[in-house]
């Protein structure tokens with residue numbers, strides 16, 4: 001089993017960084033997985049490296065340090081599809097060449113978010129970036145599982161609303 | 174429930190069952206008039222409503238193809254979705270927040286009171302506040318509007334309490350939890366508000382008034398009203414004398430039907446109503462029905478809107494409780510030294526996380542955007558609603574090539590902000606931000622307008638036939654048995670949320686139509 005790390009870090013360094021941004025591992029042919037094995041994503045059509053790039057893009061476009069990778073993975077896993085693989089390949093090629101023009105080996109190889117954001121800014125008006133970004137608006141924020149991370153409580157009808165559960169409980173005014 | 178024959182030419186046909194059409198249908202049925210209401214959308218009742226923003230949107234929103242043009246930001250951010258409107262029995266009253274305000278007297282006469290404004294096609298309404306007062310009272314009673322009659326106000330939720338404190342800190346005095354078509358106590362067989370916080374998704378308790386579960390079933394119970402849902406009207410037909418005689422529609426199964434009519438009332442909301450008149454062009458009326466003035470589709474208004482959200486160092490939890498029960502009215506006056514004519518209201522508004530992500534700064538990304546959402550729990554929000562300027566070039570036209578699922582030309586919605594609109598919006602942003610800063614906001618966001626929720630003006634009322642499409646009864650100047658019954662008949666938009674006025678006009682129009690039918694004049 002070959003293990004790739006993302007930014008030239010060793011596997012051990014990766015593990016030691018736990019679930020911090022961008023620390024997923026590409027594990028073998030068809031998988032990318034969190035280093036702590038909290039989740040894994042099987043890819044069937046696109047390559048694990050491409051999926052890792054999409055995942056990093058998602059994190060850099062909508063960075064929430066409190067939101068674990070697995071939710072970003074869910075948001076981009078739809079790109080692992082026959083009818084999208086050409087778009088993904090072309091888009092990532094464009095992204096990587098923009099990164100190279102800025103002196104990075106690839107988009108993923110740029111270590112600082114700031115640097116990757118500059119790469120993204122250089123392609124942000126293009127269709128690939130716009131597709132990924134607009135897809136994330138619902139793909140990421142409409143996952144019920146991420147709502148509690150932001151404090152949002154979702155529906156309340158099943159609990160009788162907030163009439164007796166704090167609709168006016170503000171304490172600091 | 175009544176059923177009427179397709180060849181029954183004694184019925185009044187109403188197109189659309191929202192605030193205008195739904196109320197008109199019931200009011201006519203109560204008076205013994207036979208009504209066939211054709212509604213493009215399906216039937217959904219409180220048990221069907223989904224308290225999840227996107228799922229509910231998918232269930233209820235009007236998603237037929239539309240295009241946009243003009244310099245408004247919506248054309249860039251939501252190019253295929255100029256307006257947020259419902260396609261369902263009950264129309265957009267399923268989605269609406271319930272804010273129910275009367276126009277102020279001076280707003281009925283915008284041209285006289287503001288004077289001519291360059292680039293604006295201002296006009297006085299052919300009616301005024303005194304004429305409308307009794308109809309407003311009937312509308313408030315029907316909707317159970319709080320703070321009118323003897324109905325108490327709603328309690329303030331967290332979002333309101335922040336808003337109120339900020340407004341009062343700036344010295345504003347007209348600040349309260351709004352005049353809302355939401356029950357503060359059980360009323361008209363419906364429950365009091367349970368503060369669940371999904372008013373925009375359809376009230377599952379029925380505490381908010383919606384035509385879907387009040388006027389529509391009440392009308393049906395008379396035996397005089399037949400509502401045909403999933404029936405999309407394609408064309409209004411007329412005879413050689415120029416009177417309308419029937420409408421063509423696609424039924425539930427997509428089959429084309431023709432319903433005869435004695436009178437036709439158009440209430441498809443401000444984009445669909447002019448589209449239908451334009452799509453009904455004939456040899457006799459090559460520019461569309463009731464369009465001798467060339468005003469059909471023009472003067473499209475959407476209110477000056479925008480939102481201000483702000484984050485604080487401690488939790489607000491604005492999503493709890495009513496979506497819009499909070500208002501500051503001190504700026505809703507005409508005071509030109511602010512740099513614009515007309516006025517605006519500020520109203521509390523909360524969005525859930527999914528909609529906040531889509532609407533806070535459409536197209537925005539990166540940390541500036543995401544750190545705002547990271548503080549979602551500590552966020553408060555308000556909405557601007559102000560009078561915008563009617564402009565002849567802001568208009569609904571038929572797309573030259575694109576067709577909808579029935580092969581009908583789709584509408585293009587063109588809108589450019591008028592300088593008065595921009596000046597007003599900037600003033601409102603500044604005041605809204607100041608309100609939140611007065612309560613300790615650490616960051617504020619002047620959020621651009623959403624797809625239009627208040628769509629007005631495209632078949633406007635006018636005294637003279639050359640200035641507009643319909644007269645003071647909503648009757649078209651050109652065709653005596655064709656009426657406009659929705660928000661498209663607005664001559665100007667005023668600063669107030671429009672629905673109470675749409676409802677009051679519908680009650681008044683029903684009274685007029687029934688009298689004229691009895692007198693045999695139409």
Ligand SMILES: Cc1cc2nc3c(=O)[nH]c(=O)nc-3n(C[C@H](O)[C@H](O)[C@H](O)COP(=O)(O)OP(=O)(O)OC[C@H]3O[C@@H](n4cnc5c(N)ncnc54)[C@H](O)[C@@H]3O)c2cc1C
Nearest residue numbers: 189191192193213264265270271272406441659660670672
């Ligand atoms: C999220 C939201 C919040 C709002 N909050 C408020 C508020 O607090 N206060 C306020 O005053 N207003 C509010 N509004 C606006 C309010 O809902 C509208 O002003 C009002 O419903 C418009 O009434 P209408 O009769 O013109 O159209 P609608 O209520 O939209 O009804 C039009 C109906 O016609 C049907 N139709 C269209 N074309 C055809 C056709 N060809 N054949 C058959 N049927 C057709 C549609 O499906 C629809 O059901 C809000 C709107 C939204 C979206």
Ligand code: SF4
Nearest residue numbers: 366367369370372376
């Ligand atoms: S907050 Fe009140 S009015 Fe709004 S949906 Fe809930 S119960 Fe209905």
